[in-house]
Amino acid sequence: MKKVWVLFMVVLFVAGCSKTAPYEGKALHIAVIGDVPDVRETTIEFTTINFADLQQIEDYDAVFIMRDQMEEAGEKTYRQLYKKSDTPFVFINPPKGYVPPVAGVPLANYNGPDDKMYAYYYLKGNLKQYGLYNDNESKKAIQDVYTTVFEELGK
Numbered sequence: 001m002k003k004v005w006v007l008f009m010v011v012l013f014v015a016g017c018s019k020t021a022p023y024e025g026k027a028l029h030i031a032v033i034g035d036v037p038d039v040r041e042t043t044i045e046f047t048t049i050n051f052a053d054l055q056q057i058e059d060y061d062a063v064f065i066m067r068d069q070m071e072e073a074g075e076k077t078y079r080q081l082y083k084k085s086d087t088p089f090v091f092i093n094p095p096k097g098y099v100p101p102v103a104g105v106p107l108a109n110y111n112g113p114d115d116k117m118y119a120y121y122y123l124k125g126n127l128k129q130y131g132l133y134n135d136n137e138s139k140k141a142i143q144d145v146y147t148t149v150f151e152e153l154g155k
Helices: 002-016 051-055 067-073 076-084 139-153
Strands: 028-033 044-048 062-065 089-092 117-123 126-131
Touching: 028 139, 051 067, 051 076, 062 067, 067 089, 117 139, 126 139
Parallel strands: 028 044, 028 062, 062 089
Antiparallel strands: 089 117, 117 126
16 A cells, blocks of 8 residues: 555656646747757647748747757847847757857846756847756656747747
8 A cells, every 4th residue: 555655646746747738829830940849739830941031930920940050040140130020039959058149139038148048039139048847858848848938929
């Protein structure tokens, strides 16, 4: 009986550690520069684009820039585009010590590079930072970050 109780408590604890349920809000259409992320949500449509397409992003709910594209994303050419756009930019899984390429513009809520941030959400001078739950780079923690970003986009 004691073993059953302990097992029950472990299952309850693990289930309780799930930070976020999948996003179930309005359907979102997101442009992606880089590899399309693996997410659990079914209401998200991804379209792969490249940097040349950034002049025509008004039909997207956001642009995700993935880790392997961060170097080009930081080029000065794009900073004014990020600043003026009505479409949010989300920098996903940046390398350690990463400074978002919007650092050349005034930012609210930016405390400098943080190795624990998994995503940076930028829109019109406001930057939000999203870290992994307990700094654990598990599939679940990563999916929770995506869900939180989708909830922000769905507002």
